[in-house]
Amino acid sequence: MGIFDRSSAGHESPPxxxxxxxxxxxxxxxxxxxxxxxxxxAEAARAAGHPDVMAPVTYPVVIDMAAAKESERKSMxxxxxxxxxxxxxxxxGNENYDYHGPIFAGDTVQVIxxxxxxxxAKGGKLEIAHLEMEIRHPGRGTLTVARRDLIHRxx
Amino acid sequence: MTxxxxxxxxxxxxxxxxFGPITRTTLALYAGASGDHNPIHIDLxxxxxxxxxxxxxxGMLSMAQLGRVATNWAGTDRxxxxxxxxxxxxxxxxxxxxxxxxxxxxxxxxxxMLRIALTATIDDGTQTLRGEALISAA
Numbered sequence: 009m010g011i012f013d014r015s016s017a018g019h020e021s022p023p024x025x026x027x028x029x030x031x032x033x034x035x036x037x038x039x040x041x042x043x044x045x046x047x048x049x050a051e052a053a054r055a056a057g058h059p060d061v062m063a064p065v066t067y068p069v070v071i072d073m074a075a076a077k078e079s080e081r082k083s084m085x086x087x088x089x090x091x092x093x094x095x096x097x098x099x100x101g102n103e104n105y106d107y108h109g110p111i112f113a114g115d116t117v118q119v120i121x122x123x124x125x126x127x128x129a130k131g132g133k134l135e136i137a138h139l140e141m142e143i144r145h146p147g148r149g150t151l152t153v154a155r156r157d158l159i160h161r162x163x
Numbered sequence: 164m165t166x167x168x169x170x171x172x173x174x175x176x177x178x179x180x181x182f183g184p185i186t187r188t189t190l191a192l193y194a195g196a197s198g199d200h201n202p203i204h205i206d207l208x209x210x211x212x213x214x215x216x217x218x219x220x221x222g223m224l225s226m227a228q229l230g231r232v233a234t235n236w237a238g239t240d241r242x243x244x245x246x247x248x249x250x251x252x253x254x255x256x257x258x259x260x261x262x263x264x265x266x267x268x269x270x271x272x273x274x275x276m277l278r279i280a281l282t283a284t285i286d287d288g289t290q291t292l293r294g295e296a297l298i299s300a301a
Contacts, residue, residue, distance in 0.1 A: 095213075
């Protein structure tokens with residue numbers, strides 16, 4: 009028997025607004041060792057034709073975490089709570105991004121999270137939750153679609 | 164000769180990216196910068212309670228390095244997709260080396276694209292991530 013709440017399959021969160029902050033983008037870029045200044049220096053970003061610093065390509069995970077925190081502040085369950093993830097046994101199986109447009113500091117984006125379904129592997133030793141997060145901008149449409157598999161190790 | 168998205172063909176390799184050694188400080192900073200506060204990466208007491216000997220690195224910290232292999236070479240605006248499977252845990256102290264290799268040049272909706280195979284490997288030879296990037300070659 010698994011730990012995930014499989015009755016959450018099909019769940020879709022209401023859109024959560026997240027403000028992309030310049031300092032947060034720069035801190036993330038520096039932490040991952042990113043040296044291209046368009047991710048950390050607004051002047052360099054503008055000189056390259058961008059409105060502000062550009063989010064590094066794995067920044068959608070940060071926006072997703074921010075949306076989860078914002079949900080909690082609004083007393084709405086974050087996705088990990090919806091699926092009843094147990095952090096003691098949780099592993100990240102895979103992560104997949106489709107990019108439709110860049111994300112910049114100063115953007116207010118909307119995050120919609122979906123529980124796509126659940127599956128089992130290795131004879132029931134692993135159970136897998138399939139999740140999807142869409143990052144939308146009110147003017148520029150869908151910017152990133154992220155798909156993520158989270159795994160409980162049960163055996 | 165330096166390869167570019169215009170000239171690259173199957174079998175070409177991209178400049179690699181090395182990151183680390185990953186310290187506990189690195190993990191604390193990544194937890195703060197990413198908002199991923201899962202204690203399994205930063206709290207040794209919690210990790211031990213979960214039956215592990217130590218904390219381990221966020222998979223997404225290594226995936227960020229796979230992203231750098233693609234964007235250092237092609238630029239962020241050419242990246243159309245990035246995916247990764249996390250195949251082994253990355254322990255504290257590891258140095259991660261990430262490589263990219265052109266698998267194929269193909270057309271998607273009439274536009275030239277490159278499929279890049281990405282790997283992350285730690286010091287002892289264990290492959291920790293296996294991924295793929297889709298890069299516009301237009």
